[in-house]
Amino acid sequence: MSGEPRTRVREPPLLEVEALSVTMGAARILDRVSLTVAAGEILGLVGASGSGKSMTALAILQLLPAAARMSGAIRLQGEELAGMGGEPLRRVRGVRIGMVFQEPMTALNPLMRIGDQVAETARLHRPVSRIEARGLAREALDRVGLTGAAGALDRYPHELSGGQRQRVALAIATALAPPLLLADEPTTALDAFAQAQILELLRGFARGGMGVLFVSHDLAVISQVTDRIAVMQEGSIVELRPTAELLSRPRHPYTASLIGASRPGPRRLAPSEASHAPAVLEVRGVVREYARRRRSLVRRPAPFRALDEVSLSVHAGETIGLVGESGSGKSSLLRTVLALDAPQSGEVRLLGERFAPDAGTSLRRLRRSIQVVLQDPYGSFDPLWTVERLIAEPYHSLDAVPPPAARRAGVAAALEQVGLPPEAALRLPREFSGGERQRIAIARALILRPAVIAFDEAVSALDVLVRAQILELLAELSGRLRLAYLFVTHDLNVVRSIADRVYVMQGGRIVEHGATAEIFQAPRHPYTRALIAATPRLGG
Numbered sequence: 001m002s003g004e005p006r007t008r009v010r011e012p013p014l015l016e017v018e019a020l021s022v023t024m025g026a027a028r029i030l031d032r033v034s035l036t037v038a039a040g041e042i043l044g045l046v047g048a049s050g051s052g053k054s055m056t057a058l059a060i061l062q063l064l065p066a067a068a069r070m071s072g073a074i075r076l077q078g079e080e081l082a083g084m085g086g087e088p089l090r091r092v093r094g095v096r097i098g099m100v101f102q103e104p105m106t107a108l109n110p111l112m113r114i115g116d117q118v119a120e121t122a123r124l125h126r127p128v129s130r131i132e133a134r135g136l137a138r139e140a141l142d143r144v145g146l147t148g149a150a151g152a153l154d155r156y157p158h159e160l161s162g163g164q165r166q167r168v169a170l171a172i173a174t175a176l177a178p179p180l181l182l183a184d185e186p187t188t189a190l191d192a193f194a195q196a197q198i199l200e201l202l203r204g205f206a207r208g209g210m211g212v213l214f215v216s217h218d219l220a221v222i223s224q225v226t227d228r229i230a231v232m233q234e235g236s237i238v239e240l241r242p243t244a245e246l247l248s249r250p251r252h253p254y255t256a257s258l259i260g261a262s263r264p265g266p267r268r269l270a271p272s273e274a275s276h277a278p279a280v281l282e283v284r285g286v287v288r289e290y291a292r293r294r295r296s297l298v299r300r301p302a303p304f305r306a307l308d309e310v311s312l313s314v315h316a317g318e319t320i321g322l323v324g325e326s327g328s329g330k331s332s333l334l335r336t337v338l339a340l341d342a343p344q345s346g347e348v349r350l351l352g353e354r355f356a357p358d359a360g361t362s363l364r365r366l367r368r369s370i371q372v373v374l375q376d377p378y379g380s381f382d383p384l385w386t387v388e389r390l391i392a393e394p395y396h397s398l399d400a401v402p403p404p405a406a407r408r409a410g411v412a413a414a415l416e417q418v419g420l421p422p423e424a425a426l427r428l429p430r431e432f433s434g435g436e437r438q439r440i441a442i443a444r445a446l447i448l449r450p451a452v453i454a455f456d457e458a459v460s461a462l463d464v465l466v467r468a469q470i471l472e473l474l475a476e477l478s479g480r481l482r483l484a485y486l487f488v489t490h491d492l493n494v495v496r497s498i499a500d501r502v503y504v505m506q507g508g509r510i511v512e513h514g515a516t517a518e519i520f521q522a523p524r525h526p527y528t529r530a531l532i533a534a535t536p537r538l539g540g
Contacts, residue, residue, distance in 0.1 A: 191325040
């Protein structure tokens with residue numbers, strides 16, 4: 001792929017999209033989009049949120065909303081798909097085109113076993129028995145590298161990790177070996193190891209002759225496997241060239257801005273600037289265990305130790321990055337830090353005081369000093385509340401709630417701090433973009449003027465341009481307000497851009513920590529080296 005050019009015999013394209021336009025009412029969503037995908041080729045489709053990437057994939061499968069109007073041509077192996085419906089279209093979906101959606105947990109049926117979901121594709125399109133379909137499901141799961149596929153057949157989606165669920169989605173999409181695969185953000189929110197495994201699967205499909213349209217907002221990820229990249233902006237393709245040429249010599253200003261935003265920038269502070277400030281958050285030797293499911297009436301299984309003697313500190317004005325793969329213990333540590341779970345031993349101290357669910361009368365007061373920003377702000381907002389009500393909600397944790405005029409003034413000030421106009425207070429969350437909603441979430445976290453803000457994968461679902469804006473905003477707020485940040489993420493490029501110090505977690509333990517530059521330039525632990533090596537980078 002990128003860096004691995006392949007020579008192909010000139011053949012008609014597997015997929016041809018010509019002058020594709022989509023409108024919804026007066027809004028033009030796609031504007032004369034043209035692209036091709038050859039057999040054995042991976043074409044990347046990259047751009048900011050709202051640029052039309054996912055809409056292009058949905059149009060190819062004729063999955064547009066009823067209100068949408070489409071024009072142009074979509075040909076698969078020379079057959080026109082535009083306007084196709086009924087039984088002919090059913091024979092295309094799943095048989096000749098496979099689709100992988102961004103979030104497998106919502107794409108998979110939580111009430112069906114994995115084997116039944118994979119087998120369903122075969123039973124819908126082939127005259128096979130239940131036993132034969134199960135055999136095909138086992139083969140499909142083996143193909144995507146799910147170890148112990150026989151056991152995976154009888155498990156449910158919630159029993160699998162994010163990377164395993166994405167492998168199941170790939171198994172479903174490729175169960176009948178379609179010539180074309182549409183992959184819409186298949187690696188978003190996955191840790192570096194799971195991401196690398198999914199990318200290798202896509203490479204394998206292409207080596208087997210399958211054409212792949214890889215939709216992503218992450219140029220660093222997409223550049224690892226693509227032969228060519230199409231850049232989308234506001235519904236149009238502004239540049240489409242071989243990957244290496246596009247990255248080294250971008251022609252369009254928008255492409256250049258995407259490349260610049262995809263390269264991790266320098267840390268915003270030297271470690272010495274924050275190291276002399278007082279510690280506002282301390283984790284001291286925390287152990288957190290969870291009971292395992294009992295499978296025997298005779299023997300009780302040993303508890304699962306999610307956190308094993310974990311210690312860290314965060315100083316005023318400092319940003320700490322906490323990184324590790326899925327299951328490393330990051331989320332368990334965050335729940336303990338937020339006093340949502342109590343440790344079996346060790347302690348968390350916030351502003352010098354013990355902070356835990358059983359901290360008594362001090363718990364409510366201390367909670368005001370630590371706030372959290374979650375990965376999906378839309379999921380944490382009441383969709384029927386105005387922005388003013390959402391941001392002002394933390395005021396109700398105070399002993400004396402400010403009067404309405406003071407609350408409105410506080411909301412206006414918080415919106416100004418995150419770069420949003422005061423009139424945004426009167427609107428609903430659905431009226432904002434993903435980046436704007438994340439700014440609203442940050443405003444809500446700022447409203448009580450906390451000492452610490454914890455960020456749980458707060459920028460992982462944002463495109464690179466919006467992500468760069470949010471990280472710049474956070475750095476400015478931290479420097480001006482002396483805020484301390486605990487940044488929990490799987491994305492080492494984000495950590496490299498914003499963190500002063502980094503803690504690396506593996507198997508519930510901190511295996512390495514130190515200044516950001518030291519960790520990235522001379523990692524000491526083999527796990528840290530593997531994590532850095534698995535992280536896609538454009539360089540710089």
